[in-house]
Amino acid sequence: MNTPTFGFDTLQIHAGARPDPATGARQTPIYQTTAYVFRDADHAAALFNLQEVGYIYSRLTNPTVAVLQERVATLEGGAGAVCCSSGHAAQIMALFPLMRPGDNVVVSTRLYGGSITQFSQTIKRFGWSASFVDFDDIDAVKAAVDEDTKAIFCESISNPGGYLTDIPAVAEVANAAGIPLIVDNTLASPYLCKPIEMGATLVVHSLTKYLTGNGTVTGGVVVDSGNFDWSASDKFPSLSQPEPAYHGLKFHETFGNLAFTFHGIAIGLRDLGMTLNPQAAHYTLMGIETLSLRMQRHVENAEKVAAWLEADPRVDYVTYAGLPSSNYATRKAAIYPKGAGALFTFAVKGGYAACVKLVDNVEIFSHVANLGDTRSLIIHSASTTHRQLNPEQQEAAGAGANVVRLSIGIEDVDDLIRDLDQALAAATS
Numbered sequence: 245m246n247t248p249t250f251g252f253d254t255l256q257i258h259a260g261a262r263p264d265p266a267t268g269a270r271q272t273p274i275y276q277t278t279a280y281v282f283r284d285a286d287h288a289a290a291l292f293n294l295q296e297v298g299y300i301y302s303r304l305t306n307p308t309v310a311v312l313q314e315r316v317a318t319l320e321g322g323a324g325a326v327c328c329s330s331g332h333a334a335q336i337m338a339l340f341p342l343m344r345p346g347d348n349v350v351v352s353t354r355l356y357g358g359s360i361t362q363f364s365q366t367i368k369r370f371g372w373s374a375s376f377v378d379f380d381d382i383d384a385v386k387a388a389v390d391e392d393t394k395a396i397f398c399e400s401i402s403n404p405g406g407y408l409t410d411i412p413a414v415a416e417v418a419n420a421a422g423i424p425l426i427v428d429n430t431l432a433s434p435y436l437c438k439p440i441e442m443g444a445t446l447v448v449h450s451l452t453k454y455l456t457g458n459g460t461v462t463g464g465v466v467v468d469s470g471n472f473d474w475s476a477s478d479k480f481p482s483l484s485q486p487e488p489a490y491h492g493l494k495f496h497e498t499f500g501n502l503a504f505t506f507h508g509i510a511i512g513l514r515d516l517g518m519t520l521n522p523q524a525a526h527y528t529l530m531g532i533e534t535l536s537l538r539m540q541r542h543v544e545n546a547e548k549v550a551a552w553l554e555a556d557p558r559v560d561y562v563t564y565a566g567l568p569s570s571n572y573a574t575r576k577a578a579i580y581p582k583g584a585g586a587l588f589t590f591a592v593k594g595g596y597a598a599c600v601k602l603v604d605n606v607e608i609f610s611h612v613a614n615l616g617d618t619r620s621l622i623i624h625s626a627s628t629t630h631r632q633l634n635p636e637q638q639e640a641a642g643a644g645a646n647v648v649r650l651s652i653g654i655e656d657v658d659d660l661i662r663d664l665d666q667a668l669a670a671a672t673s
């Protein structure tokens with residue numbers, strides 16, 4: 245089914261899947277197995293040499309996970325994908341083949357709080373570093389790239405403010421520098437945004453969010469466009485030069501546009517072991533079947549809730565890029581025409597204390613550290629997801645002390661507005 249002549253709604257149900265060859269089962273079975281019997285010793289040797297593609301051990305590949313990989317790669321317009329155990333694992337898996345000790349990545353200041361911590365603190369243990377830049381200032385992005393920069397990283401729609409990144413402009417900078425642009429497309433999903441069509445090399449997702457869609461799975465995926473020439477410079481020796489961890493195999497020369505995907509499995513999953521389990525892949529496959537329908541409703545509800553909040557005197561401002569009054573309205577129309585997602589923040593008059601009261605008084609909204617659920621969710625970022633950051637980082641990330649983040653679900657929108665109305669009354673009385 246992997247053909248561009250099918251529409252998105254067809255592909256979200258069929259791409260990568262077919263009736264099970266052993267049983268005819270129509271839904272993709274959960275292949276709950278660790279290992280796969282080799283036909284004979286030669287078959288085993290060919291598999292281990294990557295001369296033949298097949299299943300060896302489920303840390304590397306699994307048939308249920310493989311269907312999910314092909315489904316997401318198809319929806320994103322990529323050549324291949326590697327699933328992994330979380331969105332955070334996907335970010336490490338995306339950088340791992342590109343980076344050596346001393347290398348850096350240029351990243352947006354507007355990122356999920358956990359990603360800011362991962363990039364500003366934890367990757368230093370690998371000898372990597374990150375330069376944080378305001379991605380609305382394209383000249384600053386350009387200026388931050390130096391000869392040790394191996395990638396540019398941003399979110400399409402950014403967490404928590406819901407701001408929109410000008411992906412074509414950032415891709416141009418990456419392209420001119422001869423390095424890949426990695427886009428975290430978690431908040432948009434491939435229904436609202438296709439970064440590869442706009443020049444991105446790699447796309448990462450937290451499957452945990454909209455792709456699964458109902459708060460049941462922790463997972464991630466790295467999608468490779470297949471468009472990057474890893475051998476054009478000497479910047480990416482893991483892909484262009486003999487790989488010592490794979491008996492001198494040259495991944496780009498051997499696997500062409502699937503080099504990054506094969507490296508992700510044969511080196512990344514083999515040696516880092518951040519593998520997605522088949523049960524989780526099954527739940528995510530079920531979720532993706534309704535992705536477009538959910539995203540349409542998420543956006544429709546978010547637009548109504550944001551407009552109601554903007555008009556409310558208890559609210560200072562609303563960051564939703566889907567509002568006609570937003571500074572991002574032009575960019576939204578040009579790059580995100582199907583909608584600006586369903587995650588945004590609003591500032592409550594009354595500051596930190598009122599925000600804490602608000603989250604304690606909602607009834608339908610759940611106070612949780614997740615997003616992209618069918619249910620509506622609320623969180624006070626400054627005291628939770630962005631707590632590890634200093635006040636300047638919180639402000640830069642759009643998670644100041646007076647700000648509450650909403651992830652708008654697919655319930656009846658009138659019920660959501662009534663709930664916020666009564667909670668705001670309690671918070672500001």
Ligand SMILES: *Cc1c(COP(=O)(O)O)cnc(C)c1O
Nearest residue numbers: 330331332356403430450452463
């Ligand atoms: C949640 C999230 C992540 C991390 O994903 P996990 O599955 O929780 O590891 C990364 N990026 C964004 C934008 C997220 O919302």
